Amino acid sequence: MTAFGENASAFFAVIRRDYYVFLSYRTRLVSQALTSVFSLTLFYYVSRLVHVEGFTTPDRYFGFVVVGIALIGVLYSCFSVSETIRQELVAGTFERLLLSPFGGVRGAVATAIFPLAYAFLMSSITLAVGALVFGLELHWSTVPLAVPALVLALLAFLPFGLFFTALTIATKQANVGASWIIALLSIVGGLYFPIALLPAWAQLASELQPFTPATELLRNLLVDAPMEHSVGGALAKIVGFAEILMPLSLYALYRAIRLGQRRGTIIEY
Amino acid sequence: MSGVLTEADFEFELPAPRRDAPMPLSLRSVSKAWDKGRVPVLNRVDLDLGAGARVRIAGRNGVGKTTLMRIAAGLIDPDQGRVEVFGSSPIDRPEYYQRLVSFLPAGDRGLYARLSVRRQLDFCARIAMVPRRQVAARVEEAISIFDLGELADRRVDRMSMGQRQRLRIAMTFLPRPEVVLLDEPLTSLDGDGAELLYAAIERLLGDGGAMLWCSPAGEHTEYEFDRTLMLDQGKLVPA
Numbered sequence: 001m002t003a004f005g006e007n008a009s010a011f012f013a014v015i016r017r018d019y020y021v022f023l024s025y026r027t028r029l030v031s032q033a034l035t036s037v038f039s040l041t042l043f044y045y046v047s048r049l050v051h052v053e054g055f056t057t058p059d060r061y062f063g064f065v066v067v068g069i070a071l072i073g074v075l076y077s078c079f080s081v082s083e084t085i086r087q088e089l090v091a092g093t094f095e096r097l098l099l100s101p102f103g104g105v106r107g108a109v110a111t112a113i114f115p116l117a118y119a120f121l122m123s124s125i126t127l128a129v130g131a132l133v134f135g136l137e138l139h140w141s142t143v144p145l146a147v148p149a150l151v152l153a154l155l156a157f158l159p160f161g162l163f164f165t166a167l168t169i170a171t172k173q174a175n176v177g178a179s180w181i182i183a184l185l186s187i188v189g190g191l192y193f194p195i196a197l198l199p200a201w202a203q204l205a206s207e208l209q210p211f212t213p214a215t216e217l218l219r220n221l222l223v224d225a226p227m228e229h230s231v232g233g234a235l236a237k238i239v240g241f242a243e244i245l246m247p248l249s250l251y252a253l254y255r256a257i258r259l260g261q262r263r264g265t266i267i268e269y
Numbered sequence: 270m271s272g273v274l275t276e277a278d279f280e281f282e283l284p285a286p287r288r289d290a291p292m293p294l295s296l297r298s299v300s301k302a303w304d305k306g307r308v309p310v311l312n313r314v315d316l317d318l319g320a321g322a323r324v325r326i327a328g329r330n331g332v333g334k335t336t337l338m339r340i341a342a343g344l345i346d347p348d349q350g351r352v353e354v355f356g357s358s359p360i361d362r363p364e365y366y367q368r369l370v371s372f373l374p375a376g377d378r379g380l381y382a383r384l385s386v387r388r389q390l391d392f393c394a395r396i397a398m399v400p401r402r403q404v405a406a407r408v409e410e411a412i413s414i415f416d417l418g419e420l421a422d423r424r425v426d427r428m429s430m431g432q433r434q435r436l437r438i439a440m441t442f443l444p445r446p447e448v449v450l451l452d453e454p455l456t457s458l459d460g461d462g463a464e465l466l467y468a469a470i471e472r473l474l475g476d477g478g479a480m481l482w483c484s485p486a487g488e489h490t491e492y493e494f495d496r497t498l499m500l501d502q503g504k505l506v507p508a
Contacts, residue, residue: 095374103367262346
C-alpha cells in the first residue's frame with residue numbers, strides 16, 4: 001500500500017472512531033433533530049407574525065431563515081473541533097495521535113470531519129422537515145449543486161475551527177470567545193435576517209468573511225433566493241477565503257503543537 | 270513483534286532504519302529545565318540503547334524519569350541535546366521516528382472510554398500506519414497475545430484498571446516498534462498481565478529491538494534488566 005493509502009486509512013480511522021463514539025450516545029441524533037424542529041417551528045410562526053422588509057411573502061422569509069438555521073449548525077461544527085481536541089488533551093488521547101506517524105495536525109483535521117459530516121446530515125434533516133412539515137419550497141433543479149457548494153464553503157469555514165484548535169492547544173482553554181464569534185458571524189453573515197438591515201459598518205464586516213457569500217449562494221441554490229452578487233463572484237470569494245485561510249490555519253496548528261512540544265506544555269491540560 | 274524493518278514492511282518512500290547507525294536509541298547531552306533559571310530536571314544526560322538492550326531507569330518520585338521518557342518518545346523537546354533512533358530525530362523526521370518508537374505513558378490515560386477493545390486496537394493500528402491489509406491480523410494477534418479475547422467487544426469504561434493497562438500495553442506493541450519506552454508498565458497489572466508483558470518484551474528484544482523501562486526506586490519486579498540506572502539530580506548513574 002502507498003503512503004497515500006496508509007494516510008487515507010488513518011484518516012478514516014479517526015472518522016470511524018468519532019462515528020462509533022457518537023453511536024454510543026443513543027439519543028443524541030433524536031434530541032438534536034428535535035432541537036432543529038423546534039427552531040423551525042419558532043421561525044415559521046415568527047415569519048407569519050412579522051413583516052420583514054424585502055420579503056414579499058412570509059414564505060419567502062421562512063425559506064430565507066431555514067437555510068440560515070441549517071447553516072448555523074455547520075458553523076458550530078467547524079468550531080467544535082477545538083472542544084474535541086481539548087477533551088482529547090484531558091483524556092491523553094491527543095498524545096497518542098501526536099506520538100503516531102499520523103501526527104497531531106492530520107489528526108486534528110481528521111477530527112473535524114465527522115462533526116462536519118454530521119452537521120451536513122442535520123442540515124439536510126432541517127431542510128427536509130422544513131419542506132415536509134412547514135411547506136418550504138425547495139428549488140429542486142439547483143438543490144444538487146448545493147452539495148459541492150457546501151463542501152467548498154466548508155473549506156472556507158473549517159480554518160476558523162482550526163485557528164481555535166491552535167489557540168486551544170496553546171492556552172488549554174477551549175473556544176475562548178468562540179460563542180461571540182459565532183454570534184457575530186451569524187449576524188454579519190446574514191443567517192437570520194438580510195444584511196441590508198444592518199448599519200453600514202456591519203455591512204462592511206459582512207464582506208470580510210466567507211459566511212456571507214456562502215450563505216447567499218446556498219440560499220440561491222436551495223430556495224431560489226435572489227443574489228446581491230453574481231454566482232461566480234460568490235464562488236470566487238469562497239475559494240479565495242479557502243485558499244488563504246486553510247494553509248494559514250494548518251500552519252497555526254502546526255506552530256501551536258511545536259510550541260507546546262518545545263516548552264513542554266503539550267502534556268498539560 | 271519487532272523485526273528488521275525493510276522497504277517491504279513500510280511500503281512507502283521513507284528508507285528503512287539505518288542499521289549501520291550504532292544505536293537504536295541514543296540520547297546525547299539531553300537537558301531540560303521546567304522553570305528557566307532553576308536547576309534542570311535533566312542535566313546533560315547521555316544514554317545509549319543497543320539492539321536487544323533492556324534498561325531500567327529508577328529514581329525517586331518527581332526526579333525526572335517521565336520527562337526523560339517523554340523526550341525519548343518525541344513528545345516534548347529537550348532544551349539542549351539530541352535524541353535519535355537509528356540516526357533520526359523526532360524533530361527532523363517525526364513521522365519516521367514515530368514508526369520506530371512506541372511509548373507507554375504512565376497512568377491509565379490515552380484510551381477512548383466508549384470504544385471497544387477491538388475498535389481501540391484497530392484505531393491504534395491505523396494511526397500507526399500499519400499497512401491496511403495487515404491491520405485485521407495485527408489486531409487479532411494483539412488480542413490473542415495479550416489475552417484480551419473475552420474483552421474484545423467490551424467498552425473501555427466497563428473494564429477494570431488492570432484490563433485497561435493490558436490494552437494499553439497491547440496498543441504499545443501492536444505497531445511492532447523497534448524501540449519500546451515503558452513508563453511504570455506494571456501499574457494495576459496482576460501476575461498474569463506482568464507475564465504477558467515480559468513475554469512481549471522478550472519477543473521485541475529477540476528481533477533486535479530495545480526497551481527502556483522506568484519505575485520508582487524500590488519497585489519490585491521479577492524481570493531481569495541488563496542495566497539499572499538511577500536518575501538523581503538530573504544525572505543518570507549506575508544503581
